Amino acid sequence: MTSRTRPVRRARELSGAVTLSHGSGGKATHALVETVFLEAFHNPALAALNDGAVLKVAGKDLAFTTDSFVVSPIFFPGGCLGDLAVNGTVNDLAACGAQPLALSAGFVIEEGFPLTELARVVQAMASAARYVGVSVVTGDTKVVEHGKGDGCYVNTSGIGLVDRRATGLSAAAACPGDQDIVSGYIGDHGTAVLLARGELGISAEIASDTAPLNGLVAALLDCVGPKVHALRDATRGGVATVLNEVALASGAAVVLAEDALPVRSEVFGVCEMLGIDPLYVACEGRMVAVVDGDCTDDALRVMRAHPMGRNSAVIGEVRREPVGLVLENTGFGGSRVVDMLVGDPLPRIC
Amino acid sequence: MRFVTGYRDRSKATVLAGAIAGLCEPGRHYKLMEVCGGHTHTIYKHGLEHYLPEAVELVHGPGCPVCVIPMGRVDDAISIARQPDVTLACFGDMVRVPGGKGSFLDAKAAGADVRVVYSPMDALKLAIDEPDRRVVFVAIGFETTAPSTALTVLRAQADHIRNFSVFCNHVTIIPPLKAILDANDVDIDGFIGPGHVSTVVGCRPYLPIAADYGKPLVVSGFEPLDVLQSVYMVMRQLAERRAEVENQYGRVVNWEGNTTAVAVMEQTMEPRPHFEWRGLGSIPFSALKLRPHLAEHDAEELFDIPGVRVADPRACQCGQVLRGQIRPWECRVFGKACTPEKPIGTCMVSSEGACAAYYNFGRLVTPHARPPRARSAAPS
Amino acid sequence: MCLGIPGVITELDGVDTQYAWVDVGGARRRVNVALLTADEVRPGDWVLIHVGFALARIDEEEAQATLRMLEGMASAYTEELAVMAHSTAQADRQRGWPSVPASRSSARSPAERQ
Numbered sequence: 001m002t003s004r005t006r007p008v009r010r011a012r013e014l015s016g017a018v019t020l021s022h023g024s025g026g027k028a029t030h031a032l033v034e035t036v037f038l039e040a041f042h043n044p045a046l047a048a049l050n051d052g053a054v055l056k057v058a059g060k061d062l063a064f065t066t067d068s069f070v071v072s073p074i075f076f077p078g079g080c081l082g083d084l085a086v087n088g089t090v091n092d093l094a095a096c097g098a099q100p101l102a103l104s105a106g107f108v109i110e111e112g113f114p115l116t117e118l119a120r121v122v123q124a125m126a127s128a129a130r131y132v133g134v135s136v137v138t139g140d141t142k143v144v145e146h147g148k149g150d151g152c153y154v155n156t157s158g159i160g161l162v163d164r165r166a167t168g169l170s171a172a173a174a175c176p177g178d179q180d181i182v183s184g185y186i187g188d189h190g191t192a193v194l195l196a197r198g199e200l201g202i203s204a205e206i207a208s209d210t211a212p213l214n215g216l217v218a219a220l221l222d223c224v225g226p227k228v229h230a231l232r233d234a235t236r237g238g239v240a241t242v243l244n245e246v247a248l249a250s251g252a253a254v255v256l257a258e259d260a261l262p263v264r265s266e267v268f269g270v271c272e273m274l275g276i277d278p279l280y281v282a283c284e285g286r287m288v289a290v291v292d293g294d295c296t297d298d299a300l301r302v303m304r305a306h307p308m309g310r311n312s313a314v315i316g317e318v319r320r321e322p323v324g325l326v327l328e329n330t331g332f333g334g335s336r337v338v339d340m341l342v343g344d345p346l347p348r349i350c
Numbered sequence: 351m352r353f354v355t356g357y358r359d360r361s362k363a364t365v366l367a368g369a370i371a372g373l374c375e376p377g378r379h380y381k382l383m384e385v386c387g388g389h390t391h392t393i394y395k396h397g398l399e400h401y402l403p404e405a406v407e408l409v410h411g412p413g414c415p416v417c418v419i420p421m422g423r424v425d426d427a428i429s430i431a432r433q434p435d436v437t438l439a440c441f442g443d444m445v446r447v448p449g450g451k452g453s454f455l456d457a458k459a460a461g462a463d464v465r466v467v468y469s470p471m472d473a474l475k476l477a478i479d480e481p482d483r484r485v486v487f488v489a490i491g492f493e494t495t496a497p498s499t500a501l502t503v504l505r506a507q508a509d510h511i512r513n514f515s516v517f518c519n520h521v522t523i524i525p526p527l528k529a530i531l532d533a534n535d536v537d538i539d540g541f542i543g544p545g546h547v548s549t550v551v552g553c554r555p556y557l558p559i560a561a562d563y564g565k566p567l568v569v570s571g572f573e574p575l576d577v578l579q580s581v582y583m584v585m586r587q588l589a590e591r592r593a594e595v596e597n598q599y600g601r602v603v604n605w606e607g608n609t610t611a612v613a614v615m616e617q618t619m620e621p622r623p624h625f626e627w628r629g630l631g632s633i634p635f636s637a638l639k640l641r642p643h644l645a646e647h648d649a650e651e652l653f654d655i656p657g658v659r660v661a662d663p664r665a666c667q668c669g670q671v672l673r674g675q676i677r678p679w680e681c682r683v684f685g686k687a688c689t690p691e692k693p694i695g696t697c698m699v700s701s702e703g704a705c706a707a708y709y710n711f712g713r714l715v716t717p718h719a720r721p722p723r724a725r726s727a728a729p730s
Numbered sequence: 731m732c733l734g735i736p737g738v739i740t741e742l743d744g745v746d747t748q749y750a751w752v753d754v755g756g757a758r759r760r761v762n763v764a765l766l767t768a769d770e771v772r773p774g775d776w777v778l779i780h781v782g783f784a785l786a787r788i789d790e791e792e793a794q795a796t797l798r799m800l801e802g803m804a805s806a807y808t809e810e811l812a813v814m815a816h817s818t819a820q821a822d823r824q825r826g827w828p829s830v831p832a833s834r835s836s837a838r839s840p841a842e843r844q
Contacts, residue, residue, distance in 0.1 A: 016452075016456065016459075017456075017459045017460065018459065019455050019456065019458070019459040020455070020458070020459075021455065027691045028691070031691075199467075199472070200468050200472075200759075201468070201469075201472065201759055201760060201782075202468075202757055202758065202759045203757075203758050203759070204756055204757040204758060205756065264756075265755040265756045266755060266756035266757050268755050269753075269754035269755025269756050269757030270754075270757040272735050272754055272755065272757075273468075273735055273737075273754050273757060273759065273779070274442075274468065275442075275701075275733045330395060330396050330397070331358060331360065332358055332360055332363065332396035332397065332398075332574045333360060333363075333396065333397050333400065333401075334394070334395050334396035334397030334398070334400075334574075334711065335397060335711070336394065336395055336710055336711035337709070337710050337711065338710075339690065339709075339710060342446075342690045342691050343445070343446055343455070345442075346442025346443075346445065346466050347441065347442045347466060347467070347468040348441060348442050348443045348700075348701065348733060349415070349416075349441045349443055349490070349491060349495060349732055349733055349780070349781055350387055350388065350414055350415055350416060350443060350491075350700055350701075350702045350732050350733060352736060352738075352776065353736045353776065353788060353793055354736070356793075356797045357796075357797075359800070361804065362800045362801075362803070362804050365800075365803050365804045366800075366803065369803060388732070388733075415732065441781070468781065468782055469762075469781045469782025469783070470781065470782075471762060471782055471783075472782065491732060491781075492732065494732035494734070494780055494785065495732055495780065495781055497765055497783070497785075498762070498765075498780065498781050498782070498783040501748075501762065501764055501765070501783070545734070546732045546734040546778070546780065546785070547732070549734070549778060549785045549786040550785065571796075572734075575800060576796075579796070579799075579800065598796070600789065600792035600795070600796065601788055601789050601790075601792040601793035601796060602734070602778050602786050602788055602789070603786070604786065608765055608766075608785060608786060610764075610765050610766070610767065611765045611785065614765070
């Protein structure tokens with residue numbers, strides 16, 4: 001692990017109170033992490049700001065990650081809070097190139113939450129864990145007063161063993177000439193949940209993409225090994241946010257082709273109606289792989305052959321310049337900066 | 351996608367670009383103002399400036415309804431939101447617009463109930479579903495949006511939804527255009543007219559721009575070829591020494607507009623004698639308020655509102671950007687103190703604001719391809 | 731501006747005549763159509779949607795005419811231009827494109843324009 005750290009911004013961000021923007025996964029979240037957490041907890045494993053930390057334990061590389069899951073509604077097309085809680089942590093481990101060894105589960109439950117719903121959430125977790133082949137080996141339960149929590153929150157942590165061929169994986173390892181592959185349609189989860197809330201009155205056949213990606217990553221590593229330079233699990237803030245993390249960490253540029261982005265027609269339709277950009281909409285089962293340009297075809301082939309990557313697509317490439325930025329080339333010859341998400345994607349009128 | 355892909359054919363853009371270049375008179379510099387923020391967005395997103403000859407410059411106008419909201423009105427809305435049992439409903443664009451004392455998002459973090467809606471009718475539905483709340487819809491927008499607010503208020507009145515009101519900030523398109531032309535500090539040769547406002551008002555209201563001010567105006571669609579075609583049409587008028595109102599966006603805009611929409615607007619709203627525009631100052635008869643017979647749904651009648659005029663931040667040059675006097679990157683705080691993350695001015699908030707559009711789409715290439723010209727007039 | 735999105739009317743709302751269902755690429759929403767006249771609101775018609783209201787019917791013929799105009803400029807063939815001159819889009823209307831699109835610039839060959 002290198003001790004390379006990012007410039008720490010402070011002071012300006014520390015005024016005021018926490019707003020919802022701080023939880024959106026975009027710029028405000030990063031500012032919060034950098035000004036409050038990174039500074040206080042500063043250490044080399046954390047400073048890499050990967051999806052999980054990689055620790056040397058008895059000569060082996062152990063990946064360790066944690067994630068809290070807050071979703072409204074708790075049940076939505078394609079899954080529920082329970083699926084997210086298991087798959088999310090499995091995917092954070094997978095992004096470290098690790099196969100999961102064990103998970104923990106912590107529940108914060110609001111007084112009055114129906115036991116039947118809690119059981120459904122837990123059943124979904126159990127079944128997702130079985131699918132992956134990992135056990136939930138420890139846990140915790142807390143109950144908060146009515147009105148002090150939104151039904152049920154789940155935290156899961158996970159440990160995993162890093163694949164030998166994946167020890168160099170890091171967003172910072174992306175280099176010019178690499179290609180960016182996304183493992184399927186983007187924005188499905190965020191759109192499905194947005195519509196499931198029912199507030200927008202829009203209906204469409206869109207299901208969350210929540211899925212475990214450890215198998216896909218294993219297949220990719222089997223095929224191209226260390227030519228995978230970086231893996232990122234695209235969740236909050238969408239594909240745009242993880243690509244920005246890659247660009248920032250590697251000091252290179254990521255250049256996307258607008259026409260190459262895999263977006264379902266229904267997701268595109270919803271985004272058009274609301275004026276939001278699918279690049280910023282959350283996924284819960286999509287890996288962004290940055291692979292050596294030499295092996296793009298092989299990587300794409302093996303990802304498409306895997307059940308969790310049938311709609312994988314090459315969406316862009318890594319270039320030397322402009323340093324630290326993500327660009328998107330439109331079919332018309334324009335080029336825009338795909339910045340980190342600023343605040344949650346919200347319906348616009350203009 | 352229908353009505354979209356056909357207007358994004360790059361090969362045709364090259365042809366239009368050639369045609370536009372062919373219309374330029376040697377030694378003449380052309381300044382065309384695209385009134386609407388949607389066009390600004392298209393221009394940057396698709397890199398249209400690269401298709402235009404050096405002699406043709408596009409200046410960004412005041413047509414972004416979020417960008418022109420003055421800070422005082424944001425503060426007024428927040429003061430309403432802080433009153434007991436109030437739910438403030440607004441479009442997503444509004445939540446980050448900075449007022450004198452923070453944004454709606456800050457107010458929400460401090461405990462105010464602020465909800466984002468897709469449609470004014472959704473705000474009305476909130477009022478129906480939650481009869482104990484006083485739902486106030488923050489209405490913004492040009493004539494495009496005003497009829498939707500109008501129909502919603504009429505519905506609230508007809509259905510006796512007493513806990514629904516509107517904080518009306520609707521503005522009209524012609525007065526700011528005239529104000530810009532009257533100010534006489536920008537030499538604009540012609541206008542790319544706003545497409546979606548014109549679905550409502552039609553093309554007639556622009557006739558004085560052509561007749562009295564001698565400026566061609568072409569109502570334009572929002573795809574890249576629409577905008578290039580409109581530039582071509584304006585340039586052709588200039589070459590032929592004509593100043594007329596033309597409609598490039600015939601597939602959506604009817605010459606007469608939407609008479610039903612205009613009628614409901616007139617039934618429910620009346621012009622305000624004065625309204626403060628961000629950066630442009632006070633412009634007479636440039637905004638709408640609810641008519642007295644709808645007072646029970648007018649938040650300005652129902653709530654105590656400070657109504658304090660808040661001066662724009664001194665460093666912010668949104669006003670000059672909105673008048674087309676300077677381009678976004680020429681503002682002294684652009685990209686430094688003022689970014690989409692921490693906007694000082696409204697032009698940086700809305701994704702259609704000239705500054706945000708330029709920050710996101712154009713900041714890499716434009717300054718190199720088109721160095722900002724030295725400007726003699728830089729009033730502050 | 732104001733976001734305006736083309737969508738196609740799939741059915742009229744049986745209960746509230748102010749509303750119809752509109753489809754945008756597979757996403758469906760109930761949209762208020764009270765700003766349009768009854769003959770503009772038929773299943774299969776395309777409308778421009780803004781904040782949950784249909785503001786205008788999209789005119790297929792006009793859309794085609796604009797595209798043909800662009801085609802015409804691209805090919806610069808006089809017969810194409812003649813077609814445009816008789817297009818329904820502008821024959822008897824004050825608005826729309828200038829009546830004869832061939833100008834000194836568009837009459838030149840594409841090669842000259844590069």
